[in-house]
Amino acid sequence: MPSEDExxxxxxxxxxxxxxxxxxxxxxxxxxxxxxxxVFVDVIEKGDFTIHSPSxxxxxxxxxxxxxxxRSRRRRPESADSELVYxxxxxxxxxxxxxxxxxxxxxFGTQPESSGVIAMLYYVDGxxxxxxxxxxxxxxxxxxxxxxxxxxALEAQGFTP
Amino acid sequence: xxxxxxxxxxxxxxxxxxxLGELGDEETQRLLDELEARGEMHRLEALIEEDEEIRAHYPxxxxxxxxxxxxxxxxxxxxxxxGKRRVSRRVLGMAALVMGLVFGAMAYxxxxxxxxxxxxxxxxxxxxxxxxxxxxxxxxxxxxSSFPTEEPWRGMLEEFIARAGEGNSIPIYACAKGxxxxxxxxxIRRVTTDASQIMTFENDEDELRMTCxxxxxxxxxxxxxxxxxxxxxxxxxxxxxxxxxxxxPCSLDGPAEARVVLDRQGxxxxxxxAGRISDSATQCLREHFExxxxxxxGDRRPIWRVAIWSQSPx
Numbered sequence: 001m002p003s004e005d006e007x008x009x010x011x012x013x014x015x016x017x018x019x020x021x022x023x024x025x026x027x028x029x030x031x032x033x034x035x036x037x038x039v040f041v042d043v044i045e046k047g048d049f050t051i052h053s054p055s056x057x058x059x060x061x062x063x064x065x066x067x068x069x070x071r072s073r074r075r076r077p078e079s080a081d082s083e084l085v086y087x088x089x090x091x092x093x094x095x096x097x098x099x100x101x102x103x104x105x106x107x108f109g110t111q112p113e114s115s116g117v118i119a120m121l122y123y124v125d126g127x128x129x130x131x132x133x134x135x136x137x138x139x140x141x142x143x144x145x146x147x148x149x150x151x152x153a154l155e156a157q158g159f160t161p
Numbered sequence: 162x163x164x165x166x167x168x169x170x171x172x173x174x175x176x177x178x179x180x181l182g183e184l185g186d187e188e189t190q191r192l193l194d195e196l197e198a199r200g201e202m203h204r205l206e207a208l209i210e211e212d213e214e215i216r217a218h219y220p221x222x223x224x225x226x227x228x229x230x231x232x233x234x235x236x237x238x239x240x241x242x243x244g245k246r247r248v249s250r251r252v253l254g255m256a257a258l259v260m261g262l263v264f265g266a267m268a269y270x271x272x273x274x275x276x277x278x279x280x281x282x283x284x285x286x287x288x289x290x291x292x293x294x295x296x297x298x299x300x301x302x303x304x305x306s307s308f309p310t311e312e313p314w315r316g317m318l319e320e321f322i323a324r325a326g327e328g329n330s331i332p333i334y335a336c337a338k339g340x341x342x343x344x345x346x347x348x349i350r351r352v353t354t355d356a357s358q359i360m361t362f363e364n365d366e367d368e369l370r371m372t373c374x375x376x377x378x379x380x381x382x383x384x385x386x387x388x389x390x391x392x393x394x395x396x397x398x399x400x401x402x403x404x405x406x407x408x409x410p411c412s413l414d415g416p417a418e419a420r421v422v423l424d425r426q427g428x429x430x431x432x433x434x435a436g437r438i439s440d441s442a443t444q445c446l447r448e449h450f451e452x453x454x455x456x457x458x459g460d461r462r463p464i465w466r467v468a469i470w471s472q473s474p475x
Contacts, residue, residue, distance in 0.1 A: 007228060011221035016212040017177050019219070033219070040228045041235065055181050059174065126172040135174075 007044055014055060015040075018062045025066035025085060025120075035065050056135045060117055067116045087154055088119045118143055119150040171195060176208050 002010075018039050022032035039062045043054075070085065121132045122143070129147075133140045171192070178184050179192050196202050 004225065004229070008221050008225040011224045011228070012216070013181070015219065015221055015224060016215040017181070019215055020177075020211065037224070037228055037231055040224075041231045044228060044232055045235070055178065055183055059177070121174070125174050126170050127174055131172070131174070 002044055007040075010040060010043065010054075014058050017055060018058050021059060021062045022066055025063065026069060031069065035062065035069060038065055060121075060135055063117045063120050067120065085120065085124055088116050088123065088150070115146045115150045115153075118146045119154070122147055123154075171199070171201065171204075173204075173208075176205055179205065180208055180212070 015036070019032060019036045022035045022039075023029065026032045026035065039058060042061060043058065067085075067088065118132055118136060118138075121127045121135055122129070127135065129140050129143050132138075133143045136143070138146075175184075175192060179189060182189075184192065196205060
């Protein structure tokens, strides 16, 4: 387990970024704070502080956790932005995610990042394909492929990215 | 933040990376130039400002302490346990229901029919319709909303804890946010009327170390009882602050009292000295406590708050 200093240093450096992300996606201070802690505790538990890009890792992890929380919410958000986020959350939790998992991923036991996170980074956060690929540690073509599938899922919900 | 693929837009994420210094020199300069050209430097400034606000409102030291607490709870309760327990309870419940139905049916079929008198007696039998007595062993945890949750790190142990002796058991509350505090007083309905927030620091697996303030007492070790409720802390040992922080070598110049507030961040700005003392003594205290916060071993001392002492004229 990392030392107390390491944990504190992690918060000093990334707390604001993670909380901001959770606030934006969840729109609820308490839930955002709770999710932020979940993110950090996951990282601390894993104990791997040698991640190449800790901020990218934390950012993606926070996004994934928030999407999971949104998916389990019953009430729909009100703003247009939130509706898109919510649609991505819904789509990433169902067929879109499982369809996106390739046989190779399955064979090698790798856990590809969810299509929802990729869609969030691309459609909502406005990152380019290359930037998304960098954040999630995938190839650009892999990101494109995921987005194509996600686009179909979103269109089925009435969104036309 | 949303912008349906308007790639002409500088994403917030890139600003975050810029702020964190994760971009290379070239990319950093390019992005700064871009922001300048677009007249969007205010976005970066706002980000920096918000960072400071968040850190002030949710101090990293406090947040880290909460995270460790969560981690400890998580280790204590493996993720698969609740699920298994739920399933087994459900199965047991179903089994009990089925057994109840079977035995009920058997009894109905095998027992002789009750007489009319029996039936009357049965009808007249007193039925205890009074509400059950409150379960004294149930949690006395009061309504959590009644506790102050603003600025938890401002909460002090105050002299309440400092007066607690070894072996004393002190009831505490724990909020969903992970804050804990002592219950100082409760009314007859067990609603807390006075509470004080505290901050805990992990000492080892079972020990939590808390700071406290009082007439000379500085640090005490507590054992944190999570189960069964009521939660409480038992004072294992009370220590004087000299055990943790060397007594300052500063001269207070005659009758004086100094109050030093330490923050775990350990920066000079966060070491506040107040009291009837001279400027030179204030400076001396600041320097002393700054050093004390950062032990030569590199470990932070588990001190985060207040020490009070006074010096009488010789």
